[in-house]
Amino acid sequence: MDTILQQLVNGLSLGSIYALLALGYTMVYGIIKLINFAHGDIYMVGAFWGYYVINQLHFNFWLALISAMIFCGLFGVLVEWLAYRPLRNSPRIAALITAIGVSFLLENGMAYLFTSNVRSFPQVMHVVRYHLGGVSISNIQLLILVVSIVLMVLLQLIVRKTKMGKAMRAVSVDPEAAQLIGINIDHTISFTFALGSALAGAAGVMIGLYYNSIDPLMGMTPGIKAFVAAVLGGIGLIPGAAIGGFVIGLLETIMQALGFSAFKDAAVYAVLIIILLIKPAGILGKKIKEKV
Amino acid sequence: MSLLKVEDLSVNYGVIQAVKGVNFEVNEGEIVSLIGANGAGKTTILKTISGILKPAGGKIYYEDREIQSEKSEKIVLGGISQVPEGRHIFPGLTVMENLQMGAFLRKDKAALKNDYDAVFSRFPVLSERKNQDAATLSGGEQQMLAMGRALMAKPKLILLDEPSMGLAPIFINEIFDIIKEIQKQGTTVLLIEQNASKALSIADRGYVLATGNILMTGTGEELLANEDVQKAYLGG
Numbered sequence: 001m002d003t004i005l006q007q008l009v010n011g012l013s014l015g016s017i018y019a020l021l022a023l024g025y026t027m028v029y030g031i032i033k034l035i036n037f038a039h040g041d042i043y044m045v046g047a048f049w050g051y052y053v054i055n056q057l058h059f060n061f062w063l064a065l066i067s068a069m070i071f072c073g074l075f076g077v078l079v080e081w082l083a084y085r086p087l088r089n090s091p092r093i094a095a096l097i098t099a100i101g102v103s104f105l106l107e108n109g110m111a112y113l114f115t116s117n118v119r120s121f122p123q124v125m126h127v128v129r130y131h132l133g134g135v136s137i138s139n140i141q142l143l144i145l146v147v148s149i150v151l152m153v154l155l156q157l158i159v160r161k162t163k164m165g166k167a168m169r170a171v172s173v174d175p176e177a178a179q180l181i182g183i184n185i186d187h188t189i190s191f192t193f194a195l196g197s198a199l200a201g202a203a204g205v206m207i208g209l210y211y212n213s214i215d216p217l218m219g220m221t222p223g224i225k226a227f228v229a230a231v232l233g234g235i236g237l238i239p240g241a242a243i244g245g246f247v248i249g250l251l252e253t254i255m256q257a258l259g260f261s262a263f264k265d266a267a268v269y270a271v272l273i274i275i276l277l278i279k280p281a282g283i284l285g286k287k288i289k290e291k292v
Numbered sequence: 293m294s295l296l297k298v299e300d301l302s303v304n305y306g307v308i309q310a311v312k313g314v315n316f317e318v319n320e321g322e323i324v325s326l327i328g329a330n331g332a333g334k335t336t337i338l339k340t341i342s343g344i345l346k347p348a349g350g351k352i353y354y355e356d357r358e359i360q361s362e363k364s365e366k367i368v369l370g371g372i373s374q375v376p377e378g379r380h381i382f383p384g385l386t387v388m389e390n391l392q393m394g395a396f397l398r399k400d401k402a403a404l405k406n407d408y409d410a411v412f413s414r415f416p417v418l419s420e421r422k423n424q425d426a427a428t429l430s431g432g433e434q435q436m437l438a439m440g441r442a443l444m445a446k447p448k449l450i451l452l453d454e455p456s457m458g459l460a461p462i463f464i465n466e467i468f469d470i471i472k473e474i475q476k477q478g479t480t481v482l483l484i485e486q487n488a489s490k491a492l493s494i495a496d497r498g499y500v501l502a503t504g505n506i507l508m509t510g511t512g513e514e515l516l517a518n519e520d521v522q523k524a525y526l527g528g
């Protein structure tokens with residue numbers, strides 16, 4: 001029982017990182033139908049930003065987190081503006097290939113600038129472990145969980161309640177009608193990239209703190225898993241991405257606990273395939289309605 | 293005074309010429325109907341006025357400024373709203389959120405409350421369904437929502453693209469009554485319809501469009517009485 005609870009705790013904190021990342025994939029997909037393969041690399045950039053500001057500028061955790069969100073938000077907007085916007089009216093495959101290109105560019109660019117060495121992330125926080133019965137939970141795990149949930153709630157509030165959030169949803173479902181009522185599509189897309197990338201930045205700083213190490217390729221695997229999480233939840237659906245992230249995090253830790261560490265990734269994909277065979281549109285996805 | 297003047301407008305889709313040198317104007321306070329068969333280029337003209345499509349040639353004057361190269365945002369801000377063909381309400385957004393989106397560019401926040409009330413009293417069914425997903429509305433209700441959304445921008449000129457399409461006769465009459473009311477309250481109307489008899493009967497003036505060209509123009513009554521129009525568009 002305790003091991004199960006322990007894995008639940010571990011799975012939830014890892015899952016919340018995937019969830020934060022998956023949200024960015026799903027929002028960008030929702031609005032421009034692009035799978036932004038460079039998204040995992042924004043998370044890496046966020047981790048490096050955190051590394052830099054904590055080491056050089058002696059920022060505390062909160063400042064590092066918030067500044068990484070701002071920096072990555074702006075960075076995401078820049079990437080969209082430079083790489084994706086010129087291809088807005090090109091076939092989707094062109095944008096997809098560009099996204100893969102941007103991903104390589106960021107990975108290799110960062111390796112060039114900072115070498116591909118693994119660096120240990122500065123521990124801005126003294127690790128404290130709490131023991132509840134047989135379950136051990138660290139203050140960092142709690143922090144990740146709480147910060148992620150707060151960010152997800154904030155995101156939900158922005159998307160549901162604010163004018164820009166509603167515009168985002170309007171552009172996602174019908175860009176032309178949105179234009180006809182005066183919504184600026186470009187601004188709305190930039191706003192979406194800013195939100196998604198800011199969440200990735202937050203995830204990057206938190207994972208640095210959790211795993212203690214960062215490197216220019218650190219975004220690849222979590223990026224793909226977060227993408228899987230987004231598909232699993234129902235691509236384009238914000239609550240779906242959050243659920244998908246937690247499911248994948250839990251699966252991964254459960255597989256590990258069962259002694260299948262070596263197969264944990266395979267297990268994640270196996271589950272993805274099974275769920276998609278049963279529910280092709282994802283956990284929360286509805287049958288795709290053809291546009292009339 | 294002419295509020296909107298379209299001069300020698302041509303619009304292409306790649307090599308397809310959908311609109312070929314069209315001229316017409318809409319005076320302040322009028323209802324002007326543009327009628328024509330499927331594929332005549334009606335929707336294309338409206339999209340071009342709204343800045344969604346850019347013309348291959350010609351000019352569009354609105355309040356005596358040229359708008360054919362302006363962004364759709366600026367055109368809406370200038371007072372032209374469109375109710376697109378097929379309604380295009382936002383599914384997944386509630387009825388109220390759809391209306392709020394109509395007011396996206398409005399700066400006069402204080403006046404909004406009154407305008408929502410005005411829309412709700414014009415379309416009581418929307419008020420009942422305020423918090424419902426707009427996708428759950430019936431076709432007629434969606435048409436009303438699309439009109440309400442466009443009205444929330446407080447347009448001087450409203451462009452209606454086949455508002456009666458796919459509606460039951462009772463709804464059609466209601467929609468046309470509403471169009472007349474909109475005019476009475478001071479909004480100029482450019483109405484596109486395939487339901488030519490209805491459209492011409494409420495119009496001050498009309499134009500007949502065929503394969504990208506204006507064939508005929510006259511008052512609504514003149515066109516209704518015209519034999520060619522009757523043969524081609526009124527099933528006479």
Ligand SMILES: Nc1ncnc2c1ncn2[C@@H]1O[C@H](COP(=O)(O)OP(=O)(O)OP(=O)(O)O)[C@@H](O)[C@H]1O
Pocket residue numbers: 305308309310328329330331332333334335336337377486
């Ligand atoms: N996106 C497009 N790409 C290529 N051709 C198009 C496109 N949209 C419209 N057309 C063509 O342009 C011409 C005019 O189309 P348009 O939609 O303006 O007609 P319409 O008068 O509104 O017809 P309807 O009454 O059926 O709505 C048609 O021949 C149509 O096939």
Ligand SMILES: [Mg+2]
Pocket residue numbers: 334335336377453
């Ligand atoms: Mg049409």
